[in-house]
Amino acid sequence: MIKRFKSAIAAVAVSLAMLSQLAVAAEEQFFPLIDYRVGPYGSNGQAFYGGFIDYLNYVNLKEKGVNGVLMTYEECETEYNNAKGVECYERLKGKAAKSAGPLHTMSTGISYALVDKSAQDKLPLAMMGYGRTDAVDGSVFPYAFPLVTTYQMQASAIVKFIKDKSGGSLAGKKIVYLYHDSAYGKEAIVALNAEAGLNKFEMVQIPVAHPGNEQGAQWLRIRQEKPDYVIFWGWGVMNQTALKAAQKVGFPRDRMIGSWWTGSEEDVVPAGEAAKGYMAATWNVAGKQVPVIADIEKVVYGAGKGNLQDTSKIGTVLYNRGVSAAVLSVEAIRKGQEKYGKGKALTGEQTRWALENLNITDARLKALGATDLLPEIKTSCANHEGSGKVKIQQWDGAKWVPVSGWIEGNKSLVHPLFQASAKQYALEKGITPRDCSKEK
Amino acid sequence: MLYREAGQFKTTYAADQQIFPIRQDRIAVIALLAVAFVGVPLFASEYWFSAILIPFLIFALAALGLNVLTGYAGQLSLGSAAFMAVGAYAAYNFQLRIEGIPIMLSFILAGLTAAGVGVLFGLPSLRIKGFYLAVATLAAQFFIVWCLTKFPWLSNNSSSGVISTQKLIVFGYELDRPVEKYLLVLSIVVLMAFAAKNMVRSSTGRAWMAVRDMDVAASVIGIRLMPTKLLAFAVSSFYCGVAGAMYAFCYLGSVEPDGFSLDMSFKILFMIIIGGVGSIMGSFLGAAFILLLPIFLDIALPYCADLFGLPFSSATVSHIQILVFGGLIMFFLIVEPHGLARLWQIAKEKLRLWPFPH
Numbered sequence: 001m002i003k004r005f006k007s008a009i010a011a012v013a014v015s016l017a018m019l020s021q022l023a024v025a026a027e028e029q030f031f032p033l034i035d036y037r038v039g040p041y042g043s044n045g046q047a048f049y050g051g052f053i054d055y056l057n058y059v060n061l062k063e064k065g066v067n068g069v070l071m072t073y074e075e076c077e078t079e080y081n082n083a084k085g086v087e088c089y090e091r092l093k094g095k096a097a098k099s100a101g102p103l104h105t106m107s108t109g110i111s112y113a114l115v116d117k118s119a120q121d122k123l124p125l126a127m128m129g130y131g132r133t134d135a136v137d138g139s140v141f142p143y144a145f146p147l148v149t150t151y152q153m154q155a156s157a158i159v160k161f162i163k164d165k166s167g168g169s170l171a172g173k174k175i176v177y178l179y180h181d182s183a184y185g186k187e188a189i190v191a192l193n194a195e196a197g198l199n200k201f202e203m204v205q206i207p208v209a210h211p212g213n214e215q216g217a218q219w220l221r222i223r224q225e226k227p228d229y230v231i232f233w234g235w236g237v238m239n240q241t242a243l244k245a246a247q248k249v250g251f252p253r254d255r256m257i258g259s260w261w262t263g264s265e266e267d268v269v270p271a272g273e274a275a276k277g278y279m280a281a282t283w284n285v286a287g288k289q290v291p292v293i294a295d296i297e298k299v300v301y302g303a304g305k306g307n308l309q310d311t312s313k314i315g316t317v318l319y320n321r322g323v324s325a326a327v328l329s330v331e332a333i334r335k336g337q338e339k340y341g342k343g344k345a346l347t348g349e350q351t352r353w354a355l356e357n358l359n360i361t362d363a364r365l366k367a368l369g370a371t372d373l374l375p376e377i378k379t380s381c382a383n384h385e386g387s388g389k390v391k392i393q394q395w396d397g398a399k400w401v402p403v404s405g406w407i408e409g410n411k412s413l414v415h416p417l418f419q420a421s422a423k424q425y426a427l428e429k430g431i432t433p434r435d436c437s438k439e440k
Numbered sequence: 441m442l443y444r445e446a447g448q449f450k451t452t453y454a455a456d457q458q459i460f461p462i463r464q465d466r467i468a469v470i471a472l473l474a475v476a477f478v479g480v481p482l483f484a485s486e487y488w489f490s491a492i493l494i495p496f497l498i499f500a501l502a503a504l505g506l507n508v509l510t511g512y513a514g515q516l517s518l519g520s521a522a523f524m525a526v527g528a529y530a531a532y533n534f535q536l537r538i539e540g541i542p543i544m545l546s547f548i549l550a551g552l553t554a555a556g557v558g559v560l561f562g563l564p565s566l567r568i569k570g571f572y573l574a575v576a577t578l579a580a581q582f583f584i585v586w587c588l589t590k591f592p593w594l595s596n597n598s599s600s601g602v603i604s605t606q607k608l609i610v611f612g613y614e615l616d617r618p619v620e621k622y623l624l625v626l627s628i629v630v631l632m633a634f635a636a637k638n639m640v641r642s643s644t645g646r647a648w649m650a651v652r653d654m655d656v657a658a659s660v661i662g663i664r665l666m667p668t669k670l671l672a673f674a675v676s677s678f679y680c681g682v683a684g685a686m687y688a689f690c691y692l693g694s695v696e697p698d699g700f701s702l703d704m705s706f707k708i709l710f711m712i713i714i715g716g717v718g719s720i721m722g723s724f725l726g727a728a729f730i731l732l733l734p735i736f737l738d739i740a741l742p743y744c745a746d747l748f749g750l751p752f753s754s755a756t757v758s759h760i761q762i763l764v765f766g767g768l769i770m771f772f773l774i775v776e777p778h779g780l781a782r783l784w785q786i787a788k789e790k791l792r793l794w795p796f797p798h
Contacts, residue, residue, distance in 0.1 A: 037755035038762075046755070075754040077738070083495060085691060087735060090491035112694040120616075136483050178638050183587060183600035183696050190599050209586075210698070370636075421599070428536075428606060 029066065029333055029345045031056065031073040031101040032092035032123075034110065039079035041236065043266060044318055048106055049075070050308040051322025052329075057305050058296045059330055066333050067342040071101075078110060080431050085110030086117075093121055095189035099345035101329050102126035102145065102355060108184055111144075116429075119143040123348040124355050128325050129154075129283065130258055133187060136415065137422035138356060139433040140383040145355050145384045146282050147328060148374060149409070151184075151259070152191035152417065153388040155231070156409030158257050158281055159195045162229050170201040176222055178242065181207035188233060188259070189412050198413060212238025219245040232258040234267075243271035253277040257392065264317040268395045269367060276397040281390040284324045284373050284398045288315035291369030293323060317400060324374040331360055331368075356381055356439070375406045381436035383415075443791040455485025459637060476626055481619050489618035490691075492732065497629045498686050500727035503711040504636055504720065505679025507535055510709075511718035511738055512640055513672035515565050515574055518579035519558075520708040523677040524583060524684030525700035526554040528603075529594055531685035535606045543610055547628070547685045554681025555674040557584070562673030569655075581702055588697035595697075604694040621690045628686065632679060637720050639675070648672055649718075692725075714772060716781025725780040733768065737761040 033052070036045040056071040065071055076088035076097060085105060102124045111131035118125040119142065127135065127146045135144035149157075163170050177192055179185030188204065196203040204225055206218050212234065219242075222230065231250065234242055239262045246253060253275040258267075263280025288294050291314045297314055301307050313319050336346040336354030346354065357361050372391075381388035389406040426433055448463050448510050450456045484493065506520045531554040534546035561580040588594050588601065595601050608615040608624070615621055639645050650658035659665050683728045688695045707730060707746045715726020738761055747751035752760075776783050790797035 035754075037753075038758045042755075077754050077758045079758065082692060082695075087491040087495075090487045091739075094485075094487065108600070109602075109696055109699060112604070112696070113692045116604070182698055183602050186589075187600050418764050423602065428604070430607060 011439055026070045027069040027343060028099065029069050029101055030099045031071065031329070032089075032096045032103055033073050034078055034085055034088045034092065034105045035075050036078045036080050036102060037107070038077065039081070041080050044143055044264070045080070046308070046310075047264075047313045047316055047318035048322040048325070050313060051185045051319040052104065052326045053307040053322075054296050054300050055292075055323045055326035055330070057307070058300050061299050061303060061305070062233075062295075066330060067337055069333070069337070069343060069345050071330070071333075078105070078107065080107055080109075082107075082109040082113050086113050089114055090115065093123065096123055096348060098347065100124070100348040101333060101346075101351060104128065104325055106130065108132075115141065115144050117189065122352070124352040126325070126329070126355070128232045128321075128328070130184075134418040134421035134425065136383060136385045136418045138379075138381045140422040140426045140431055142356075143352055143381070144163055144436060147355075147379070147384070147386055148377065149388045149390055150322075150385055150414075150418075151187040152414045153385065153409035153411070154259060154281050154390050155188035155191045156195055156414050157388075157390045157407040158231055158350045158392070159192070159257075160197065160410065161404060162257065166228070170199040173201040173205065173229075174225065174227045176204045176225060176227040176230045177233070178206045178208065178218060178222070178230055180212060180235045180238055181209050181430050182235070184235060184261075185233045188231075190417055191409075192231070194413050194417065195374050195410070198410075208234070208238055208242075208421060210238075211236060213241050215241055215245045217427075219249045219251070222246075222251060223249045228255065230256045232262055233396055234258065234262045239267035240271040240275075243268065243274045247274035254279065254394070257281065258426075260390070263393060263395075263400070266316075266318070266399075273397070275395050277394065279392050279394045279403065280400075282317060282393050282400075283375060283387075283390050285391065285393070285402055286317040286318070286320055288313060290320065290371070290373050292327070292373065293320060295369060296323065320373060324370070327368060327370050327373065328358070328360070328377065331364075332342070332358060335359075355379065356384070358386060372402075381434065382437040388414075406436065443788060443794070445792065457696055459634070459641070470616050473630065473774070476630075477623070481623065484619075486618050489622045492735065493622055494618070494625055494691050495687075496727055496731050498683050498691055499626045499708065499711065499731055501629050501632060501686070502680050502683035502708050502726045503715065503723035503727050504633060505676045505683065506708050507712045507718065507720070507723045508636060508640070508648075508679065508737060509672050509676035511712060511716075511722070512645060512652060513648040513669065513676075515562070515669060515672060516570060517577040517676070518574050518702070518705050518709065519561060519577040519584075520680050520703035521700040521702070522581045522584035523554045523558055523680035524687060524704070525588060525695075525697060526557050526677075527551060527681030527684030528688035528695050529588055529697075530554065530681065532603045532605060533594065533596075543608055543689070545680055547689075550685040551678040551681040553644060554684065555678040558673045558677025559670050562670050562677075565673065574715075578702075581705055585697045585700060602694055602696040603688070605689045608689055625686055625690050628682065632682065633724075636679070640720070644668075644671065652675070652718075668756035710769070712779075714769060714779055716779030719779065721784065722779050722781030725784070729772075729780065734761055734765055 035049040040273050056073060060070050074092060076092055078085040078088050104126050108130045111127045114125055115132055125144045128148055133146055133150040133152055135141035135146050150357060192203055206221060208215055208218055246256060256278055259281035260282045263282050268275035293315055332351060332354040333346055336350045340350045356379055358377050358379045362376055365371050375387045375389040377386040388411055389408045391402050391406060392404040393400040394403045394436055443464055445462060459467060502520055502524055509515050509517050528552040531550035532543055534549050563575060564576040595603050615624055641753045647663045650663055651668050655665055711726035711730045712723060714729050716722025741757045741760055
């Protein structure tokens with residue numbers, strides 16, 4: 001009896017050993033996905049994370065991973081709820097200890113809650129177009145990356161766009177800032193105030209309470225103020241309501257410029273005719289004319305491995321944004337492997353180094369088939385943003401059309417604001433900032 | 441069988457009036473505390489501390505606060521999350537603006553601040569009752585969240601209104617590991633739960649219950665309504681305030697006003713409805729049910745799906761989880777409208793009379 005028991009144990013031990021060997025044999029790069037597909041913003045999440053996962057699978061199918069390392073992921077549903085986000089993070093953290101790509105939460109609230117935790121656990125936190133913007137200063141936030149661009153840089157870029165349209169000067173003009181009265185809406189105010197002082201235009205701030213499905217009073221005020229432009233920082237149902245209200249009071253839509261969370265198909269299609277001519281900022285273009293998007297549809301969906309059930313979402317603004325996030329993440333893995341050994345999965349700490357030393361040129365983007373999907377990116381310890389550029393796109397009633405080249409916000413105006421804020425954070429938290437000149 | 445009380449004689453008033461009169465209960469409570477203070481820290485993983493135990497204890501405390509107000513004093517409130525927000529922001533500001541203030545003191549001050557705000561919003565309860573009062577406390581919910589976004593001073597001029605909490609230093613020792621935070625939260629919750637248990641057994645608690653059952657009769661027998669009701673608001677908000685401060689400092693580490701939404705108030709209300717209105721233990725049971733069941737389903741469902749070979753995506757799992765959760769709430773409300781605590785009470789009564797329960 002005991003003998004049989006012993007042999008059984010031996011068999012189990014051998015098979016376990018084989019299993020672990022198998023796991024070692026196929027190197028895998030793990031992506032913890034703290035995502036959401038249900039809840040109030042579920043449809044946004046479906047498009048974004050659908051694009052993200054599709055690109056990971058695309059890399060696996062097309063080139064057998066990065067130098068033979070396959071991309072794997074595990075999802076955890078947050079429903080855009082901060083407490084659930086933290087629970088998901090804690091759940092996936094154990095798995096991410098061995099190898100981890102950057103975290104993308106697509107939620108400012110969850111990102112804020114994870115900034116400290118992720119630094120403690122040495123997991124890189126990417127916040128593309130949301131989250132803690134002063135993390136641009138990598139000396140205080142080594143593990144947080146507000147990649148591509150931030151709200152403040154975006155606001156500054158929009159002002160620049162308006163300035164160019166108005167013949168190079170904004171002196172004496174009036175701009176209304178209509179915003180979602182929340183953390184998200186208030187982020188841009190600092191930058192806009194600074195721009196107003198510099199360019200001598202008058203700024204009028206009009207908040208809209210969440211959820212913003214009633215904006216009669218605000219638009220009445222806009223009619224009285226007679227502004228030259230409206231800069232619009234909406235979210236969810238507020239966006240379509242604003243467009244309809246603008247039509248009602250007769251404010252020209254082509255003088256309304258929104259942030260990148262107001263410029264997706266989900267925002268304009270429900271507004272119908274009222275949305276025509278409306279403009280919004282974005283750092284990624286929409287559409288399937290981008291080669292990599294078309295190729296994903298062919299390769300991934302052709303193989304029946306597509307993540308989206310509703311394939312009409314392919315090529316939408318948010319889907320392409322998800323792909324752009326994945327392109328950046330995978331490029332970081334590639335960069336990290338150059339330093340830490342090709343064909344090896346990267347730990348969170350190594351991915352962090354890679355994210356801080358990204359250099360994605362236009363030539364590289366072209367090689368990836370991702371021209372115009374995102375701007376050129378070059379990050380460093382002192383600049384975790386890497387670009388700060390956006391495009392302005394216009395809704396022509398059926399699709400988004402880019403109407404500008406890449407516009408960079410006023411870095412010398414905005415970045416000192418980040419540094420001041422990061423400095424204060426370091427002081428509050430007792431963090432000693434790294435010396436960026438010593439990083440390499 | 442378990443609850444045979446043969447041989448337990450009470451010879452003094454003190455013995456008769458003690459907090460747990462049955463010896464088995466005393467042993468069970470001591471065993472539970474021993475497990476919580478010693479056993480759990482030895483064996484639980486980081487995930488258990490930061491994702492399950494800490495939020496469970498914090499919400500149990502908030503539910504306890506609401507239970508004092510709604511369950512014992514009979515005043516319906518929908519503002520619990522707002523009072524938590526007051527506690528969180530108050531603790532942050534005390535830490536920020538008073539040099540070298542101990543964290544424990546700022547938690548207490550945060551509770552007192554929340555109590556003050558609670559009394560203010562409790563004033564309408566002197567004139568209105570029931571659902572009308574619920575609507576009045578709803579005003580607190582919206583007003584406080586608005587106030588925290590409106591005045592940047594409260595969030596130290598953070599451009600987004602989000603606050604990031606300071607370090608947790610207790611008696612010169614920095615608590616940064618999850619297990620340390622857990623022990624801190626556990627100590628506070630245990631202390632405050634015993635305080636609440638004693639409060640509801642005292643004349644204060646009896647006055648609350650008299651007001652709850654019939655306020656006219658209560659005033660006829662000499663209970664002054666105004667102080668009684670306002671005290672209930674103050675105590676309840678104090679508990680919620682401390683829970684809020686811990687929610688910010690020990691759990692999330694950074695909070696925004698919008699996080700303390702009406703949703704959260706409802707969640708706390710559901711905790712006491714499911715757990716048991718007017719029961720200290722019910723607050724804990726309810727918090728466990730509302731918080732832990734979804735997580736359990738979230739983890740268990742994919743395994744079940746694998747077992748039966750069903751192609752579940754993470755979105756489907758979330759939908760099923762909501763379905764099952766809703767179904768279970770209805771089930772418990774139909775089977776036992778007085779909550780899980782009542783189920784336990786019935787079981788205990790039967791055990792005490794075993795083998796001849798009736």
